[in-house]
Amino acid sequence: MNTLWKSLPSAVVPSVVDAEPLSGGAVNDAWRLTLADGSAYVLKGSVDAPAGLFPLEAAGLRALHERAGIRTPRVFEVSAHHVLMEALQPRPDTDDFWEAAGRTFAELHAVRGDRFGWDTDGWLGLLPQENGWTDDGHEFFAERRIRRYLREPKVRGALAPADLSGLERICERLPQLVPASPSVLNHGDLWRGNIVADPAGEPVFIDPAVCWTWAESDLSMMYCCDPPPDRFFRAYEEISPLADSWRERMPLLHLREHLSVLAHFGAYGDTVAQVRDVVRTFS
Secondary structure: OOOHHHHOOOOOHHHEEEEEEOOOOOOOEEEEEEEOOOOEEEEEEOOOOOOOHHHHHHHHHHHHHHHHOOOOOOEEEEOOOEEEEEOOEOOOOOHHHHHHHHHHHHHHHOOEOOOEEOOOOEEEOOEEEOOOOEOOHHHHHHHHHHHHHHOOHHHHHHOOHHHHHHHHHHHHHHHHHOOOOOOEEEOOOOOHHHEEEOOOOOEEEOOOOOEEEOHHHHHHHHHHOOOOOHHHHHHHHHHOOOOOOHHHHHHHHOHHHHHHHHHHHOOOOOHHHHHHHHHHHHO
């Protein structure tokens, strides 16, 4: 059993009577802790975490709640090596739940920014997420979400020169491939595994990588990575209608996630093949 939680600097560790490992994280460990008084928390941590990772995660949760009013876990402690949060419930995966999640996601994207980026770089997994400000969404996506990863050694090791050239062509063609749209508040790492539920069964959003950028950029991960039922997307569009042909653009905007996977793990699974398919389609 993984007992790493015992070495993390949380004040609740001495009172823990049960620690249940939680799934879903690719780079950090998490546990549901039950204390002697019956209270429960989620402890997420790593002794090898980069400096600032957990404080920035806590700041991102706070930004989503304070700026958009969406439900995120309450944070009780944060340090360089851990974050202690409110314990929540597994999502129910019902049609009603996914409709509510779609509406909430649209409400998040109703919060407009005046530029693209964030006031600090963040983290996506164990690698920095570059968020330098720009007034141009196409420039932001090209430089901070595609070219940023083309410098990573594992990406250059996994992709052939022709793949890299194709990705550069996509960067140059983005204004023709993606319609201009406003900067909105993005969760930044939203797939179904990062949505849980509160005790009333309402959606709660976890593990953000926040920034201001296109709504479609945020939507692409939900669409391409183990997508929820289509009722999620229909509920989203009832509040925030999307531009024509948005579904066709989802694989292109999901490039950021594919390149992040390669940057972390090298030629993992079918990721290289998926990148090449995007290059063939859009370059």
